[in-house]
Amino acid sequence: MSDTVKYILDETQIPKHWYNLVADLPTPPPPVLHPGTMQPVGPADLEPLFPMSLILQEVSTEREIEIPSPVRDIYRQWRPSPLYRARRLEKALDTPAKIYYKYEGVSPAGSHKPNTAIAQAFYNKEAGVKRISTETGAGQWGSSLALSGAFFGLEIEVFMVRVSYNQKPYRRALMESYGARCIASPSNETASGRAILEKRPDHPGSLGIAISEAVEVAAQRDDTKYALGSVLNHVLLHQTVIGQEAMLQMDMAGDAPDVVIACTGGGSNFAGISFPYIGQTLRGGRKTRILAVEPAACPSITKGKYAYDFGDTAHLTPLTKMHTLGSTFTPPGFHAGGLRYHGMAPLVSHCAELGLIEARSYHQLACFEAGVLFGRSEGILPAPEANHAVRGAIDEALRCKAEGKAETILFNLSGHGHFDMQSYTDYFAGKLTDLQYEDNELAMALAGLPSVPE
Amino acid sequence: MSDTVKYILDETQIPKHWYNLVADLPTPPPPVLHPGTMQPVGPADLEPLFPMSLILQEVSTEREIEIPSPVRDIYRQWRPSPLYRARRLEKALDTPAKIYYKYEGVSPAGSHKPNTAIAQAFYNKEAGVKRISTETGAGQWGSSLALSGAFFGLEIEVFMVRVSYNQKPYRRALMESYGARCIASPSNETASGRAILEKRPDHPGSLGIAISEAVEVAAQRDDTKYALGSVLNHVLLHQTVIGQEAMLQMDMAGDAPDVVIACTGGGSNFAGISFPYIGQTLRGGRKTRILAVEPAACPSITKGKYAYDFGDTAHLTPLTKMHTLGSTFTPPGFHAGGLRYHGMAPLVSHCAELGLIEARSYHQLACFEAGVLFGRSEGILPAPEANHAVRGAIDEALRCKAEGKAETILFNLSGHGHFDMQSYTDYFAGKLTDLQYEDNELAMALAGLPSVPE
Numbered sequence: 001m002s003d004t005v006k007y008i009l010d011e012t013q014i015p016k017h018w019y020n021l022v023a024d025l026p027t028p029p030p031p032v033l034h035p036g037t038m039q040p041v042g043p044a045d046l047e048p049l050f051p052m053s054l055i056l057q058e059v060s061t062e063r064e065i066e067i068p069s070p071v072r073d074i075y076r077q078w079r080p081s082p083l084y085r086a087r088r089l090e091k092a093l094d095t096p097a098k099i100y101y102k103y104e105g106v107s108p109a110g111s112h113k114p115n116t117a118i119a120q121a122f123y124n125k126e127a128g129v130k131r132i133s134t135e136t137g138a139g140q141w142g143s144s145l146a147l148s149g150a151f152f153g154l155e156i157e158v159f160m161v162r163v164s165y166n167q168k169p170y171r172r173a174l175m176e177s178y179g180a181r182c183i184a185s186p187s188n189e190t191a192s193g194r195a196i197l198e199k200r201p202d203h204p205g206s207l208g209i210a211i212s213e214a215v216e217v218a219a220q221r222d223d224t225k226y227a228l229g230s231v232l233n234h235v236l237l238h239q240t241v242i243g244q245e246a247m248l249q250m251d252m253a254g255d256a257p258d259v260v261i262a263c264t265g266g267g268s269n270f271a272g273i274s275f276p277y278i279g280q281t282l283r284g285g286r287k288t289r290i291l292a293v294e295p296a297a298c299p300s301i302t303k304g305k306y307a308y309d310f311g312d313t314a315h316l317t318p319l320t321k322m323h324t325l326g327s328t329f330t331p332p333g334f335h336a337g338g339l340r341y342h343g344m345a346p347l348v349s350h351c352a353e354l355g356l357i358e359a360r361s362y363h364q365l366a367c368f369e370a371g372v373l374f375g376r377s378e379g380i381l382p383a384p385e386a387n388h389a390v391r392g393a394i395d396e397a398l399r400c401k402a403e404g405k406a407e408t409i410l411f412n413l414s415g416h417g418h419f420d421m422q423s424y425t426d427y428f429a430g431k432l433t434d435l436q437y438e439d440n441e442l443a444m445a446l447a448g449l450p451s452v453p454e
Numbered sequence: 455m456s457d458t459v460k461y462i463l464d465e466t467q468i469p470k471h472w473y474n475l476v477a478d479l480p481t482p483p484p485p486v487l488h489p490g491t492m493q494p495v496g497p498a499d500l501e502p503l504f505p506m507s508l509i510l511q512e513v514s515t516e517r518e519i520e521i522p523s524p525v526r527d528i529y530r531q532w533r534p535s536p537l538y539r540a541r542r543l544e545k546a547l548d549t550p551a552k553i554y555y556k557y558e559g560v561s562p563a564g565s566h567k568p569n570t571a572i573a574q575a576f577y578n579k580e581a582g583v584k585r586i587s588t589e590t591g592a593g594q595w596g597s598s599l600a601l602s603g604a605f606f607g608l609e610i611e612v613f614m615v616r617v618s619y620n621q622k623p624y625r626r627a628l629m630e631s632y633g634a635r636c637i638a639s640p641s642n643e644t645a646s647g648r649a650i651l652e653k654r655p656d657h658p659g660s661l662g663i664a665i666s667e668a669v670e671v672a673a674q675r676d677d678t679k680y681a682l683g684s685v686l687n688h689v690l691l692h693q694t695v696i697g698q699e700a701m702l703q704m705d706m707a708g709d710a711p712d713v714v715i716a717c718t719g720g721g722s723n724f725a726g727i728s729f730p731y732i733g734q735t736l737r738g739g740r741k742t743r744i745l746a747v748e749p750a751a752c753p754s755i756t757k758g759k760y761a762y763d764f765g766d767t768a769h770l771t772p773l774t775k776m777h778t779l780g781s782t783f784t785p786p787g788f789h790a791g792g793l794r795y796h797g798m799a800p801l802v803s804h805c806a807e808l809g810l811i812e813a814r815s816y817h818q819l820a821c822f823e824a825g826v827l828f829g830r831s832e833g834i835l836p837a838p839e840a841n842h843a844v845r846g847a848i849d850e851a852l853r854c855k856a857e858g859k860a861e862t863i864l865f866n867l868s869g870h871g872h873f874d875m876q877s878y879t880d881y882f883a884g885k886l887t888d889l890q891y892e893d894n895e896l897a898m899a900l901a902g903l904p905s906v907p908e
Contacts (some may be wrong), residue, residue, distance in 0.1 A: 021713070106560065123579070150831075177830070375604075375631050375635050379563075419872060421873070423627075425627040428627065428631075
């Protein structure tokens with residue numbers, strides 16, 4: 001048997017609980033601070049933005065949080081997602097390593113994002129919310145929340161970074177197909193948007209600005225809450241179905257990973273596959289290396305500072321301690337839009353500080369090269385974000401080859417590239433280059449971090 | 455349980471044989487004729503174009519043809535494909551009907567086409583072929599053959615209708631990602647292409663012209679064969695895995711379809727889901743209605759003539775008896791490019807003549823409306839081609855509602871619309887209209903049919 005092998009679970013094996021890594025950590029993550037008082041925020045502070053059920057998940061220290069059955073019923077449409085052994089890729093690399101990948105592109109929106117979007121829509125619906133506002137960059141998150149809104153009968157308003165709104169009409173069309181309203185950000189619909197447009201009417205927007213607009217809208221309307229697609233604890237929590245399933249599937253394969261790899265932007269797909277493995281190690285089980293792969297043009301873990309910072313540009317969010325490039329840092333326009341965020345999930349950052357994970361960064365050309373090799377070998381063309389994980393997995397497999405080691409590599413293929421074909425077109429036309437941020441811009445953004453008393 | 459239900463088979467339940475409807479037909483389909491002699495073609499006549507194993511399948515009267523294990527090994531990456539009960543769509547329609555759909559968009563190329571592309575690539579590789587030439591319109595077929603070429607180490611040359619080549623750069627990027635060479639047709643690489651460009655240098659191309667170019671290239675080079683993505687018996691044969699799996703899945707659901715629905719362009723996805731059901735009926739089993747849905751702008755079954763015709767524009771192919779609009783007929787540029795072919799598969803046409811199937815046509819706006827409702831209900835945004843099947847299924851469900859009947863409807867969702875988002879963008883912008891061919895153009899094309907002695 002030399003061909004790619006698929007490991008499929010029965011739908012009764014969809015996890016019944018999300019796994020909360022906080023329960024197993026040796027020290028708790030630092031508290032979230034109110035930017036006015038510099039005191040830890042309480043659940044009431046977050047109530048204008050989120051339903052209480054999600055706030056309680058955000059601060060929970062329970063190891064297992066039950067997945068509501070209406071959420072599992074919808075998960076069943078595409079979950080358990082398949083896990084593959086990439087035999088054809090192994091052969092192409094001529095490596096003794098065994099390469100497995102968990103494929104999250106089977107969701108209707110094409111990425112792991114619906115794992116949390118469905119859950120967030122459920123809890124909002126349950127709390128009587130009528131409308132959810134959010135932001136999106138590349139559009140993976142916006143389309144996943146739009147899908148979830150269609151399923152639960154919620155209005156979805158998506159503030160889409162203007163440059164993506166104009167350059168990615170197909171992601172927008174997908175959101176609109178699901179019935180969502182899509183607004184180019186900065187917009188005239190919010191004070192934060194208007195303030196920016198006043199200074200610069202043609203402002204291309206940024207994820208930080210779009211977050212400000214979506215948060216502002218939710219804070220001002222009684223029937224509207226806000227949803228975030230990554231970074232927060234409860235978002236990472238919802239993604240742990242990925243790693244829990246992968247563990248069962250690796251058991252089916254009679255194997256276990258020596259290293260688990262995922263790309264990191266805000267950190268949610270990375271947390272999804274890795275947290276169950278980190279927890280296993282922390283509870284005294286098998287030790288697994290965990291490798292986060294980030295873009296060299298927006299390298300929050302590898303080049304950022306571990307400090308308190310805002311999640312948005314207008315500074316409407318609480319302060320969280322995380323690896324950050326500074327909330328005013330604008331990453332260059334590389335093609336993995338889902339990884340273009342100045343900060344890293346506080347929980348992922350905390351793991352990095354505790355030495356539980358490694359991080360590495362790659363420029364985009366090396367990632368596209370890896371993605372094309374993967375596509376030709378395995379048939380699935382990855383999203384530019386996922387190409388970072390593919391690059392990491394290939395380099396680990398090549399290291400195994402050089403060292404003559406038959407290690408087992410598992411990576412998360414977080415989504416397909418069907419809505420990102422312009423980037424492949426540009427890659428083949430030789431129009432793509434490796435983008436680098438300006439050192440002094442990073443220094444300025446880091447110098448502008450809010451000062452928080454020890 | 456009010457949510458969408460998924461019926462999943464074990465991979466041991468991937469069919470071990472393709473099902474050949476010819477074995478169960480009361481009368482055999484009319485022979486294929488050599489256009490020079492007007493005599494039935496023999497296997498040797500087809501040898502310049504196809505490997506002998508496929509030619510023997512083309513003329514086989516055996517009921518079951520074994521699927522080679524390397525083909526099944528690759529099928530396993532996405533097969534058995536899921537079958538869903540569309541409970542959310544049923545609810546949206548408030549119908550007593552039960553609606554099931556078989557989803558073929560789970561293949562790496564996003565449609566049913568790899569079912570035959572993988573098989574054809576296997577047999578060509580086995581025969582020592584180095585290169586396969588083919589044509590593509592919308593790009594579903596070209597990308598599926600490109601994928602298969604990557605898996606089997608074959609060079610793939612795709613003549614892509616020029617207007618699609620220019621308007622659909624993303625399908626082209628997918629083909630190139632898989633390593634295929636993509637040529638805008640008409641091209642300077644063939645005599646048939648040059649002849650057309652000489653008369654009209656800016657010719658937009660057509661599927662008939664692209665077929666001529668691909669056939670010419672294969673006929674002239676010893677190391678090159680030709681592959682077709684629909685129409686021919688062996689292509690339809692390979693698609694019967696769809697219907698065979700669906701039967702097992704409907705058994706799992708404890709149900710059986712009263713009507714089976716699919717869209718028809720060349721006829722392959724329609725044959726794939728329906729032929730096993732037609733065979734069941736012919737062998738004295740449960741009677742099932744079979745409904746072919748075609749575009750009103752290219753209505754070969756409902757408005758064409760059942761006559762011998764060429765498969766291509768330059769008249770390089772043999773003559774087959776089929777429902778045809780005439781090989782010189784140019785359908786208007788509606789968005790379901792995969793259905794823009796002047797002829798219907800001879801075997802499907804023969805079934806229509808025998809009264810084994812019904813046919814119906816729809817204009818594109820009604821199909822997009824159906825596709826958007828389906829997307830909001832079920833989460834999957836269908837390809838414009840598949841929207842025709844969705845429209846048919848919805849109208850059957852609405853008929854059931856009007857008649858108060860709880861019938862069971864099964865349709866084939868042949869592919870997703872991820873590479874067709876421009877059409878949805880146009881639809882939402884109100885830019886789409888229902889296109890109609892010119893009556894006199896159809897009359898002229900039909901008048902030009904080759905005269906074949908009785």
